[in-house]
Amino acid sequence: MIKIENLHVEVDGKAILKGINLTINAGEVHAIMGPNGSGKSTLSNVIAGRNGYTVTQGSIRYFDQDLLEMKPEERAWAGIFLAFQYPVEIPGVNNTYLLKAGVNARRRQQGLEELDAMDFMQMVQEKARLVELDPAFLSRSVNVGFSGGEKKRNEIFQMAVLEPKLALLDETDSGLDIDALRIVAGGINKLRNPERAIVMITHYQRLLDYITPDFVHVLANGEILTSGDAKLAHKLEKEGYDWLLEKDTAA
Amino acid sequence: MLTNNAPQQLTGIALPSLQDEDWKYTSLSPLVAALGAAWWQQRAGTPVATPSELTLDSIRINAATASCDRALPDGVTLRPWRESDHGLFDLPPAPPLPYSAKLARALADGGICLCIADGVELEQPILITHPEATGSSARLHGIHIGAGTNATLIDHFHGVATGAGVGTSLCQIRLQANAALDHYRIQQNSASHFHLGRIEIGQHRDSRYRLFAAELGSALSRLDLVTTLLEQGAECTLNGLMVLAGRQHADHHLHINHAAPHCRSRVHYRTVADDRARVVFNGAVRVAKGANGTDSAQTNANLLLSKRAQVDTKPELEIYNDDVKCAHGATVGQLDAEQLFYLQSRGIAKAEARQLLTIAFAEALLDTVAIPELRKVIEQAIMAKLPHGA
Ligand SMILES: Nc1ncnc2c1ncn2[C@@H]1O[C@H](COP(=O)(O)OP(=O)(O)O)[C@@H](O)[C@H]1O
Ligand SMILES: [Mg+2]
Numbered sequence: 001m002i003k004i005e006n007l008h009v010e011v012d013g014k015a016i017l018k019g020i021n022l023t024i025n026a027g028e029v030h031a032i033m034g035p036n037g038s039g040k041s042t043l044s045n046v047i048a049g050r051n052g053y054t055v056t057q058g059s060i061r062y063f064d065q066d067l068l069e070m071k072p073e074e075r076a077w078a079g080i081f082l083a084f085q086y087p088v089e090i091p092g093v094n095n096t097y098l099l100k101a102g103v104n105a106r107r108r109q110q111g112l113e114e115l116d117a118m119d120f121m122q123m124v125q126e127k128a129r130l131v132e133l134d135p136a137f138l139s140r141s142v143n144v145g146f147s148g149g150e151k152k153r154n155e156i157f158q159m160a161v162l163e164p165k166l167a168l169l170d171e172t173d174s175g176l177d178i179d180a181l182r183i184v185a186g187g188i189n190k191l192r193n194p195e196r197a198i199v200m201i202t203h204y205q206r207l208l209d210y211i212t213p214d215f216v217h218v219l220a221n222g223e224i225l226t227s228g229d230a231k232l233a234h235k236l237e238k239e240g241y242d243w244l245l246e247k248d249t250a251a
Numbered sequence: 252m253l254t255n256n257a258p259q260q261l262t263g264i265a266l267p268s269l270q271d272e273d274w275k276y277t278s279l280s281p282l283v284a285a286l287g288a289a290w291w292q293q294r295a296g297t298p299v300a301t302p303s304e305l306t307l308d309s310i311r312i313n314a315a316t317a318s319c320d321r322a323l324p325d326g327v328t329l330r331p332w333r334e335s336d337h338g339l340f341d342l343p344p345a346p347p348l349p350y351s352a353k354l355a356r357a358l359a360d361g362g363i364c365l366c367i368a369d370g371v372e373l374e375q376p377i378l379i380t381h382p383e384a385t386g387s388s389a390r391l392h393g394i395h396i397g398a399g400t401n402a403t404l405i406d407h408f409h410g411v412a413t414g415a416g417v418g419t420s421l422c423q424i425r426l427q428a429n430a431a432l433d434h435y436r437i438q439q440n441s442a443s444h445f446h447l448g449r450i451e452i453g454q455h456r457d458s459r460y461r462l463f464a465a466e467l468g469s470a471l472s473r474l475d476l477v478t479t480l481l482e483q484g485a486e487c488t489l490n491g492l493m494v495l496a497g498r499q500h501a502d503h504h505l506h507i508n509h510a511a512p513h514c515r516s517r518v519h520y521r522t523v524a525d526d527r528a529r530v531v532f533n534g535a536v537r538v539a540k541g542a543n544g545t546d547s548a549q550t551n552a553n554l555l556l557s558k559r560a561q562v563d564t565k566p567e568l569e570i571y572n573d574d575v576k577c578a579h580g581a582t583v584g585q586l587d588a589e590q591l592f593y594l595q596s597r598g599i600a601k602a603e604a605r606q607l608l609t610i611a612f613a614e615a616l617l618d619t620v621a622i623p624e625l626r627k628v629i630e631q632a633i634m635a636k637l638p639h640g641a
Contacts, residue, residue, distance in 0.1 A: 048596050049592075049595070051588065071595070071601065073599060073601065073604075075596075076595070076596055076597060082596050084593065084596075087593075088590050088592075088593040090590050090593065090594070091611060091614075092610070092612065093594075093611045098594065098599070101597075101599050101603070101607070102598035102599055103598070105598045105599055141611075158597065162597065162598065
């Protein structure tokens with residue numbers, strides 16, 4: 001689905017990602033872990049197309065396309081979804097309107113008819129139940145007056161509505177209390193399917209207690225230090241990152 | 252060849268210069284260049300027959316002909332403006348008259364006088380249409396709202412481009428005790444039009460004046476609004492929304508005179524400037540010596556959609572009293588890059604996302620429009636002005 005090769009990224013002339021190689025196939029769930037500041041958000045932002053990052057080397061292929069050539073909205077139409085680490089508040093833009101515009105823009109791109117208002121509302125209400133989002137939030141301005149946990153839940157709700165092929169969840173677990181975490185993780189589990197790939201970015205092991213990843217990667221200092229299966233996450237929980245970082249400096 | 256001095260030679264009124272503090276950012280030379288002597292000589296410009304697109308349920312009055320489309324309800328009278336009406340309506344400030352007032356009086360060629368008696372409750376709003384004309388036309392209007400009367404008035408300035416024109420208008424409004432007027436002023440003239448407007452209001456005890464000004468049309472448009480809170484308990488709310496594009500220029504100068512104790516004034520303006528448009532906003536509040544317990548607040552937020560758009564905003568407080576509450580704040584900003592990216596990442600194309608965020612910015616003011624059909628018309632007019640092509 002997506003193939004990242006030797007990706008080097010700079011921000012303001014500072015090297016942040018230093019040669020990332022990562023291949024993700026449909027149906028897989030990947031976890032990217034690593035200490036704060038290691039470049040996890042940078043990686044997901046570059047995939048989603050946020051401004052301000054300079055790719056100095058390497059490539060990202062998404063299906064048959066050069067992803068780096070695509071605008072953020074084109075990436076969304078092609079099935080890429082980013083759940084923001086810090087969801088943005090947009091006063092005056094209605095939550096449901098945002099999703100309707102997004103869904104219909106994508107349908108137009110695919111040559112499909114726009115959903116009619118009734119069908120859309122029904123679908124949205126169904127998806128809201130998935131993450132136990134109070135339907136009152138649907139008619140509010142995007143993320144305005146939402147608590148930290150509600151914002152994260154809203155991101156997963158949006159994912160459910162937009163039905164991406166590749167979902168990047170940037171620290172969706174942070175700031176959630178244990179009940180909210182269980183609800184959000186439950187929602188994500190229900191959204192797992194053979195056509196969809198999910199990348200969970202986290203620096204806690206917590207989320208992985210609920211969602212078992214197929215692959216775990218450790219990102220530190222802009223490089224993937226090691227990759228493994230779910231057992232790697234457990235080892236990290238017990239032993240921390242130090243053993244990896246030491247190995248890195250020793251090498 | 253007409254020079255910038257020509258108007259003065261013809262009428263004895265000097266054009267304001269950019270040295271004049273009130274006209275520092277607005278030059279009338281483009282008007283002189285576009286109309287030349289026609290501004291001063293050809294009175295009563297040729298009307299362009301364009302019906303107002305506002306189709307809402309209302310009592311419709313045509314300001315150009317001083318006529319109404321139906322029998323007026325009890326307690327409402329309408330007639331053409333008369334010279335003697337000056338006595339009825341003249342309000343502070345006393346002479347010397349400011350430029351915009353002098354101009355309107357020197358050029359006046361018509362207008363209406365609308366009186367609503369005491370204690371009238373109108374079911375429908377009154378819509379006054381001001382169809383634009385090519386050449387020059389100037390109007391004086393007087394509006395009298397009787398004691399305890401509640402009315403909604405919509406002034407619609409509109410037209411389609413057929414040639415250069417300038418409309419000058421002076422509207423004097425008197426609100427008697429306990430009267431309430433919701434005044435919508437929608438300026439949607441064509442791009443070849445110039446608009447110079449002035450509103451003077453006198454508010455008696457416990458009266459309430461609420462303005463919603465939508466500034467959308469004209470190449471150059473200026474509004475001077477002066478309201479004087481003459482007696483205690485009077486209250487005014489001045490809301491304005493300007494959306495400009497191309498090389499449009501709009502300038503609103505508001506003056507609120509707190510002349511009596513325990514009056515309240517609120518100003519909330521939002522402006523959007525795209526391309527090379529220029530916005531000027533000046534909100535002056537004067538609190539007189541005896542005006543104890545004055546409560547005044549002003550906010551002005553400006554959104555620049557292009558690097559070449561420009562805004563000049565200034566509050567002006569003149570306070571001769573200690574017992575006052577006066578707050579003001581102005582901001583100038585661009586669309587938020589984070590919000591734009593968020594919308595794009597949800598599949599909304601950039602141009603549409605910009606439009607959505609701009610409307611969202613205007614929303615706070617659109618929410619104050621209490622007539623849904625009117626709100627819709629304004630919202631659509633704004634949408635049509637914003638760039639949509641990717
Ligand atoms: N927009 C930015 N401007 C400047 N520095 C940035 C920006 N984004 C990220 N960085 C820097 O890049 C590094 C990696 O950040 P980030 O990708 O957010 O890490 P993580 O998500 O793993 O915590 C940090 O040192 C951070 O300070
Ligand atoms: Mg991060």
